[in-house]
Amino acid sequence: MRRVRVRRLAGAALIFTAVAHAHSTAAADEPDFSGVWQAYASVPQFGPGQAAALTEEGARRVEAFFAQFGDDYVEPGAYCVPPGMPATMTSMVSYPIEIIQTPNRLTMLAELEMQVRRIYLDGRTFPEDYPPSRMGYSIGRWEGETLVIETRLLGEYLMRSWPRTENTRIEERVYRASRAELGVERNGFPEESDSDDVLVFEMTVTDPALYEEPQRSTMYYQRIPEEEFLEYDCTAGLWEQALRGESY
Numbered sequence: 001m002r003r004v005r006v007r008r009l010a011g012a013a014l015i016f017t018a019v020a021h022a023h024s025t026a027a028a029d030e031p032d033f034s035g036v037w038q039a040y041a042s043v044p045q046f047g048p049g050q051a052a053a054l055t056e057e058g059a060r061r062v063e064a065f066f067a068q069f070g071d072d073y074v075e076p077g078a079y080c081v082p083p084g085m086p087a088t089m090t091s092m093v094s095y096p097i098e099i100i101q102t103p104n105r106l107t108m109l110a111e112l113e114m115q116v117r118r119i120y121l122d123g124r125t126f127p128e129d130y131p132p133s134r135m136g137y138s139i140g141r142w143e144g145e146t147l148v149i150e151t152r153l154l155g156e157y158l159m160r161s162w163p164r165t166e167n168t169r170i171e172e173r174v175y176r177a178s179r180a181e182l183g184v185e186r187n188g189f190p191e192e193s194d195s196d197d198v199l200v201f202e203m204t205v206t207d208p209a210l211y212e213e214p215q216r217s218t219m220y221y222q223r224i225p226e227e228e229f230l231e232y233d234c235t236a237g238l239w240e241q242a243l244r245g246e247s248y
Helices: 002-028 056-067 237-243
Strands: 035-043 097-101 105-110 115-120 137-143 146-152 169-178 197-206 215-224
Touching: none
Parallel strands: 115 137
Antiparallel strands: 035 097, 035 215, 097 105, 105 115, 137 146, 146 169, 169 197, 197 215
């Protein structure tokens, strides 16, 4: 009995070792996105006044949201409330992201209001009981050297630039390139970097109730030194002033 059990355990160990080896070999063939990256260009170029093409229903819902506040509406970011997706990845105001990559997960740390994204790479499906959130729930898969990320389960956020509902879907195709081969001119705020290493994010935002058509954009992130990533120190004093009804 003991020998049979030992043989079974040995067999299971061999199978586990083989599977682990196969997985690590596959992971070794995938591009490494680890590092600190900063957006330096976007197509189309993002800026003040830019607005997506909304459906009549979408425009009505957005304006109804703002009508609740009249002239008293205050930008959430002024009180340390992060925007979430997709604005987290389309920010052109010099805040970098740090990517930590493992075989089963890619984690993005955004310096802007210390937002965190987790992209699961272990083959899971979207959960049925996960609460909607600003960042949503992201699952990735590899298509050759391109990482395809799908994000769902987003919480409603009816801002004029990037409104979203619980039905919004975001797809990103991420791959490495070089500045020399891309030839994309800088149109953001960040300082020039000596690195030629670039991460390209091709993003498509879909929500038939909000947008007349899928909203497509491409962001270009350049590698920068790791020490450039800092803590986003958003003071609680602003929030305390707001609670007291004081201006800031």
